[in-house]
Amino acid sequence: MGLSEGFWHHEYWLPPGATWEDMKGSADIHYPQPQDLLLCIPGALLLIVIRLIFERTVALPLGRKLGVSDKLRPKVQPNATLEGFYVLLGRTPKEEDLVSLAKQSDLPVKKVETWFRHRRAQDRPRLMKKFCEASWRFTFYFTSFFSGLTLLYDKPWFWDHTVCWLRFPQQPLLPTLGWFYLLELSFYCSLVATLPFDVKRKDFKEQIIHHVATITLLWVSYCANLIRFGMIVMLVHDASDYILELAKMLHYMRWKRVCDAVFIVFAVVFIISRLVVFPLSTYYYFVTKFQLFPVACLINTFLMVLQLLHIFWSYLIAQMIFSVILHNEKRKDARSDTEESDRSEAEELAKNKE
Structure with a gap:
């Protein structure tokens, strides 16, 4: 048996008793085919262009009209010695490094320290860039959630999750659900491709883990024809994402009261959908009503990873609400936008996607 045949062996991907022959379909009935996933590559590139x-x-233009503007930042004088240290050794030199650089540059230590502070400020993403990114994600998540809700509203298995597993894996794939699935996969692939160029959040590592887990789940579940289950999971996750991005946009517009209200709505929806609906309803049926096989075990693992991320982000959200919004504490925290702060807003720290 070759490597490819071994990888795609039906015992790994399908429940006991099912083979790939059962998934060939006909002119009238279509099942998910692994080669369909190749469409996510041009799909991701197209989404990046869009x-x-x-x-x-x-x-x-919308940001400008709503009053989003970037702060003026002082320009630093060109200095090869200081720039070389900044690029190669670090953005925040220690006290002994400052003294050494001051001697090399024939400058006072205070001026060297100021140079690095202004240089860091130049590299921080501007408010308009953050607003544009949040606007794009809000538009996609909003469209995705309500489109998915429209597609699933009349499906009996959306309301009764036990129906998800009837006659599995021989569940014909509706074209609209297939295209929706590939769109979601393309979107998350585009997020990974643009990570080096996007605003780097405080939870950058958690974002990478989340995106990798999501792409793996979408890819594997499509091949195993777990489309019904996957659609429900996606909808549960999309329920709060667009609200978070709206809160970010309001934060960049400096509409504090409205932003805080929207953020609280986001927190309620996030906690209910991620810590209640997902584990106790959707995931519960997958674990208890479904016959496990290798790919199902892999999906279980990545779903657990997502749930751990949900708990982590829920902690950050609760911390934000109780310490900053409800108690109105003033501090250089995640919402700080001062010159010295390299932290992201708390709304960005609380990001989940899906």
């Missing part, structure tokens, strides 16, 4: 056009033609 995003660039959207940010320039829609988000940027």
Whole structure:
């Protein structure tokens, strides 16, 4: 048996008793085929292009109209010695490094320290860039959630999760659900591709873990024809994402009271959907009513990873609400936008996607 045949052996991907022959379909009945997933590559590239056009033609003018503006930042004087240290050794030199650099540059230590502070400020993402990114994600998540809700509203297995597993894996794939699945996969692939160029959040590592887990779950569940289950999981996750992005946009617009109200709504929806509906309803049926096989065990593992991330983000959200919004504490925290702060807003810290 070759490597490819071994990888795609039906015992790994399908429940006992089912083979790939059962998934061939006919002219009238279509089942998910692994080669369909290749469409996510051009799909991701297309979404990146659409995003660039959207940010320039829609988000940027909208931000200006709503009063989003970047703070003026002092320019640093060119200095090869200081720039070399900044690029190669670090953005925040220690006290002994400052003294050494001051001697090399023939400058007072205070001026060297100021140079690095201003240089860090130049590299921090500008408010308009953050607004444009949040606008794009809000538009996609909003469209995705309500489109998915429209597609699933009349499906009996959406309301009764036990129906998800009837006659599995021989569940014909509706074209609309197939395209929706590939769109979601393309979107998360585009997020990974643009990570080096996007605003780096405080929870950057958690974002990478989340995106990798999500892409793996979408890819594997499509091949195993777990489309019904996957659609429900996606909808549960999308329920709060667009509200978070709206809160970010309001934060960048400096509409504090409205932002705080929207953030509280986001927190309620997030906690209910991620810590109640997902584990106790959707995930419960997958674990208890479904016959496990290798791919199902893999999906279980990544779903547990997502749930751990949900708990982590829920902690950050609760911390934000109780310490900053309800108690109105003033501190250089995650919402700080001061010159020295390299932290992201608390709304960005609380990001989940899906």
